[in-house]
Amino acid sequence: MRVLIGCEESQVVCKAFRSLGYEAYSNDIQPCSGGKPEWHLQKDFFKAFDELKPDLTITFQPCTDLAVSGARHFWYKRENGTQEKSIRFFFEVWKVSNCSENPVGIMSGKYIKKWFPVLYAEMVDYGFPFKASQIIQPYQFGHTERKTTCLFLNGLPLLSNGENVESEMIKLPYREYAKVHYMPPGKDRARLRSKTYTGVASAMASQWGAYVEQQINSKKIYA
Numbered sequence: 001m002r003v004l005i006g007c008e009e010s011q012v013v014c015k016a017f018r019s020l021g022y023e024a025y026s027n028d029i030q031p032c033s034g035g036k037p038e039w040h041l042q043k044d045f046f047k048a049f050d051e052l053k054p055d056l057t058i059t060f061q062p063c064t065d066l067a068v069s070g071a072r073h074f075w076y077k078r079e080n081g082t083q084e085k086s087i088r089f090f091f092e093v094w095k096v097s098n099c100s101e102n103p104v105g106i107m108s109g110k111y112i113k114k115w116f117p118v119l120y121a122e123m124v125d126y127g128f129p130f131k132a133s134q135i136i137q138p139y140q141f142g143h144t145e146r147k148t149t150c151l152f153l154n155g156l157p158l159l160s161n162g163e164n165v166e167s168e169m170i171k172l173p174y175r176e177y178a179k180v181h182y183m184p185p186g187k188d189r190a191r192l193r194s195k196t197y198t199g200v201a202s203a204m205a206s207q208w209g210a211y212v213e214q215q216i217n218s219k220k221i222y223a
Contacts, residue, residue, distance in 0.1 A: 141199030
C-alpha cells in the first residue's frame, strides 16, 4: 500500500507508516530533515502525487497565511497576494487528500467569502467552508502539551485517542505545556512548530493504515 505524506519534511508521519511496513513517502519542496532521503520526494506535491498514485494521502499544508494566530498580519498578506495563493494551494491539495491537517484558521469560517469572493465561488461547490472533521490535542496521544489541530477528512474514520495524559499535563506550568507557542524567533521556528507529534503520527499509521488496507482488500475480494 502506497502512502504519500504531503508537505512533510520532518518525516515523522512517513516513518510511522514505514515502521508498520507500508510503502510511505514524505514530500516537500525542501530537503527532508528526518534522515531518510530515500523515502523523500523533494518536488512539487502534485508531481509527487501523479507519479506515486498513492492509496492514502495525508497532507500538512503550510499554515503561515491561514492560521488565526497570525491574524494581525492578514491585511498585508491580502495585499501582497500570499494569502490568496496559500488558500488556493490548501484547497487544491485538499481535493486529492484523505486528510489535510492545519491549526485553527480561515478555512473554516466566512473570511474567504468576505475578502476573496471569486475564490470563494470556486470553493463553495466543494462544501466550503470546510468545517474540521475532528479537532485533536497532543495530550490525547501521550504528549503533555497543548496544540489545537484540525483534521479535514475525506473517506477516513476519526482518530481514536491514544494515551490521554491531560490530567498530567494540567499539573505543569502553562509555559511548559504550551511551549510550542513560546518558541523563540529563528529560522527554524516555523519548521519546529509544525512538526507532528510522534503519538499522533503513530495513531494515523496504525489506524488509518489498517483501515485503508482493509478497504483495498475488500475491493479485491468483491471485484
